[in-house]
Amino acid sequence: MIACRHTPTYTGPPDLTVHMLMKKWAIVPDRVVAPQGAKVELVVTTADVEHGLAVPGLAISEPVQPGRTTVIRFLARKPGTYPMHCSVYCGRGHDKMTGEIVITPATAGAVTPLHK
Ligand SMILES: [Cu+2]
Numbered sequence: 001m002i003a004c005r006h007t008p009t010y011t012g013p014p015d016l017t018v019h020m021l022m023k024k025w026a027i028v029p030d031r032v033v034a035p036q037g038a039k040v041e042l043v044v045t046t047a048d049v050e051h052g053l054a055v056p057g058l059a060i061s062e063p064v065q066p067g068r069t070t071v072i073r074f075l076a077r078k079p080g081t082y083p084m085h086c087s088v089y090c091g092r093g094h095d096k097m098t099g100e101i102v103i104t105p106a107t108a109g110a111v112t113p114l115h116k
Helices: none
Strands: 016-023 026-028 031-035 039-046 051-055 060-064 070-075 080-086 098-104
Touching (some): 016 051
Antiparallel strands (some): 051 060, 051 080, 080 098
16 A cells, blocks of 8 residues: 555546446446546445545545545546455445446547547
8 A cells, every 4th residue: 555645636627527326335337438548537426335436556545425425536547457446344245346447548549539
């Protein structure tokens, strides 16, 4: 574990907004795909108890509390598959709360070119 790192952010509006729901015991959706270069915004809520969304490979770790909305913003810099999991122990199914964030290479055509 790396201390003193904060969830990264960016300025300006996001390119991609994904609503996510954490509940016993799943992260929905459990797979988020973002094109390289995209400003991504995750809008995360919980359906029951407190959970936490952690994506170690992207330096993301944020609590998700009942009745509140957690907004996580990051720039999809490096293509790859980044595992995510619940960072707050929430019961016997806690370990099942996993998923992944996939950043696809810009050359894959996921980003609409500005000039045709
Ligand atoms: Cu949990």
